[in-house]
Structures are given as C-alpha cells and as structure tokens.
Amino acid sequence: MKAQEIICIQCPLGCRGNVMTGGMGEAVTAEGHRCKEGKKYAQAEVAHPVRILTATVIAEGGTDRLLPVRTDRVIPKDKLRACMKALAEVRVRPPVRAGQVIVCNLANTGANIVATTALRACHRPEYYP
C-alpha cells in the first residue's frame, strides 16, 4: 500500500487528503476530503484522472470569430491534447444555440462538444442572448 496526497479540484475549497493505493495503483481508501464528491474525485484521480475540457471552435459567417465550447462530461486527462487537435479542424456556421451539440464523440472519448453560448448570424439585435 502506498499513500498519495490528492488535492481535490471539485470546488474552490481545495481539500487536501490522502489516498492509499494497492499494488495495481487502484484506490483502497481515501480520507481527508470533506465531501462525498471529493472522496470520489480522489479515488478516480489516482487510477484514472479525468477533466472537463473547455475550448473554442472557429465560427464562420457570423458576428463572432469564436464559439466557446465544453465537453458535456469528463474526459481522460491524457486525451486533452488529442481533443484540442480535433477541435482545431472544426468550423461552425451561426446561428448556434447555447447547449447545441457541435461534435459527437470527440476524439473517441465518448464525450460530446457543446456550445456554451449562443451565436448570432447577423448584427446587433437589442440584447445579447
């Protein structure tokens, strides 16, 4: 058994806790994190770290150059760069509505890329959304 300090990144509190891992690197116990989410995060982090990816894709023909996007679920940490590469090729054409799926199953992670804001196709309506 090996002890590993894991700082939780689920919320701004940033709890520090320890995870004991077994021979295969799997989490056996986790302690020191103040909530259930933290414990879950810490156990996942030692075996299989995951992250949400936020990025932008290029918008063509609207009022904005870029569309901010996110993955709709966590993806393996080591796939972040592969996902960015895949996103570099993507072009969207406004209008786009917030929450719209832009790419399905990004770089075979099982996660979809969704728009986090709406994009207008033409200039200056009264208000932003």
Add this chain to the structure above:
Amino acid sequence: MHNGFGLFYFREDLTGPEFAQRFVKKAVDLHVNLQLETMVLSITPERVIRGCNEKGTFEIRAKAVVLAMGCRERTREAIMIPGTRPAGIFTAGTAQRYVNVEGFIPGKEIVILGSGDVGMIMARRLTLEGAEVKAVVEALPYVGGLIRNEVQCLVDFDIPVCLGHTVTEIFGSQRVEGVAVAKVDGNFDPVPGTERVIPCDTLLVSVGLIPENELSSATGVRLNPLTGGPFVDESRQTNISGIFAAGNVTHVHDLVDNVVGEGELAGSCAAEFATGKKRIGRPIDLKPGRNIRYVVPQTVTCEKDVVLYMRVKEPAEQVSLKVGNILQKSFRFVKPSEMVQVEVLAEEWSRIDPQTCELEARCEARRAKK
C-alpha cells in the same frame, strides 16, 4: 470560458459564458431597461447621473445608485519592470481576450509573471492552444491563486513555477526576446547574482487587480486604501447616502459566486432605500487585526445577520478567526488568495456591549488540543 463558475450559487459546474447568460436571461425576462454601449461620465452626491451614448448625452435623477464598475488589471507600468518596450507584453486579461474572443494567439514562447487565477488559467489555455509556457514567475513563496487552479492548470501540464522570483528586465527591440528572472529577498527586492535570462517572445503580466473607482472618488465616495474600494456598511451603502457599491468595485473577489451575492444584497438594499425604508441602528466599525488585511463591510449597524468577508495577510494552518468577543470560528487553512467568510447572526450582534463602537477581527493560531 473555463469551468468552475456557479459551484456555490447554482450548485453546478458552469463555464463563464454559461454562468453569465443565466443572469442576462433573467434581466431580459424581467424587462430591465439596459442601456448598452453607454458610458457614465459623472455622478453627483445628489445622485444625478450624467452619461453619453451614440444618441447624445443624458441626465438621470436616481433615488438610489449601485456602483458596479468592477476592477481592472495592474500593468507592467504599475509594477515598473525595467527594460525596453517591445511588442509582446500583455496583461493576462488582454491575452485572454485575444485567445478566447478574437481568436489570436499572443505568442509562441511565453513567460507569465504572477500566479493569480487569471495567470494560471491563461497558462493552461495557451498550452492547450499550442504555445509553450516556459515559466510562471511568482514573487511570493507560494502560488497566488486557488489551489485547484494550481493543480489543474500548472501541475496537470508540467508548467514550471519559479516561486520567490520576479522579472527584473525585459529584452528585445521590435519584439520581446527574453526576460531576466531573479530571486527576491524578504522585501521583494531582487538578489544580485541570481539573475538568469529566459528566452521568450511574450511576457504576460498577471499581477493583481485594482477596483475601478475613478467615478466613485470624483463623486466624493470615501475609499478604503486596504481594499481599493469604497467604505461600505452591511447594506453595501457608501459614505454617500443612496450610493451603494457591489462586487469587484468594493474589493477584488476570487469567486464570482460571491460577487453575485454582493450584487443581490446591494440591489435589494438600494431598492429599500429608493422606496423610503430607513435603517436605524448603532454603527459599529470593523477593524482588521492580527493577520487580517481587510474586512468588508467596514461598518455594521447590527440589526440583522451579516456575512463578513475577510482576507488574511499570510497563509496559516489551524487558525481561529475571532470577531471581537462575539464570534469565533476555526479554519484548517487560510491563505490570502482565498477569501474567508463568516456569518454573524443578529443575536450575536446583540451581545455587544452598548459602549463598544469598534470590533477587531483577528486570525490567531489555535491552541493545540491533546
């Protein structure tokens, strides 16, 4: 653009645009009269607002005003880094706009001065966009921003951090060619002989934020040098009757959830004021004591539950935070970049000795339990 917004307010993990749009939608649904692309030029103590937009100038007589101008970034000039003045020196916020909104990358080999949240988030963003972040340089002996950002922005991407270092010179004639980095001593002065040059084409400065109070001070709003924002009471009213202030204009926050909370508070109190409700109470001043840089609000008229926001001066472990003799709360860990909040209940205020007109907030080591 990144996620982590709204964890407390909505209990959801939202990105910046998602978080902002929920409030934009609320305002639009409530038919709030929004004057966009409009600038306020002056506010008088009698609450006459003068402003202008493309239609011309105008004047509004307001019953109550809420100041919410936010804050701006400190620049290279503000911290006076010696050297040449080539292209390639940006504040982290400018770089953020280029990368996230305009679609330009500010450079290929980047050094970031300052390890606040914006600096660390830009380190990750630029790395993901294909630039090389050669170092994050921080004068303090610890990382300035939230620990979660240190983990997910710097550690995740193996970005080198030079703690206890600063940028002492910028080189380059047309474009930045490199920066000199040196160790600093206890007074943050560079230690001679410890300099080394890091070749790079871009320097981002992320060295703190300043509340935007030019308009407020011209109105006669009294500013607190410790926060850079107005002195406010628990309703976020400034020294001028009917002028309130909320968010980063009162003091720089680290979480947007707290900014929203302050905005709601100031908004409802301003509405009460405008409709003629008066607050009566005995004002008590809150003073920062040991290891406390500031307390917001600075004055409390002790008639209801009040949340106090405080920032500590130095990181400390296992501490006890005390407000006069009316409240005591334990914390495992405090650091300057993470605002401390305590709620003082109405009945706790009533315990104050009637002679007292000042309370001190202090942060002390907890006695070891055995």
